[in-house]
Amino acid sequence: MSRFIGRERDIAALNALLQRQEAQLVLVDGRRRSGKTTLLLEWAKQSGREKIYWVAARDVAAQLRQGLMAEVWSWAYPGSGETPKLAFDTWQGVFDTIARMIDDKPVVLIL
Numbered sequence: 001m002s003r004f005i006g007r008e009r010d011i012a013a014l015n016a017l018l019q020r021q022e023a024q025l026v027l028v029d030g031r032r033r034s035g036k037t038t039l040l041l042e043w044a045k046q047s048g049r050e051k052i053y054w055v056a057a058r059d060v061a062a063q064l065r066q067g068l069m070a071e072v073w074s075w076a077y078p079g080s081g082e083t084p085k086l087a088f089d090t091w092q093g094v095f096d097t098i099a100r101m102i103d104d105k106p107v108v109l110i111l
Contacts, residue, residue: 044108
């Protein structure tokens, strides 16, 4: 059993964001290996909300955009099979599409 301790203040600050009605963007910054991802994943689990979690690889921008959209597609259409080859020339197009797919669903998106 894994234990998650000592981050109550951080979890409380993130939980305060859940009280707002509009979408929130949170940037978590810190040293490598300080538990940023673990914090966000634990918070998402505790929140009871669905989550979309994607880790970028070292790749060209077009492949990164495709990879992110594949992850969001898998969340939006579970069990639908292969992700369609959606091409996006800009990150703005990716984020606009993600916003439409998520719509008003309470989702934690961790990138």
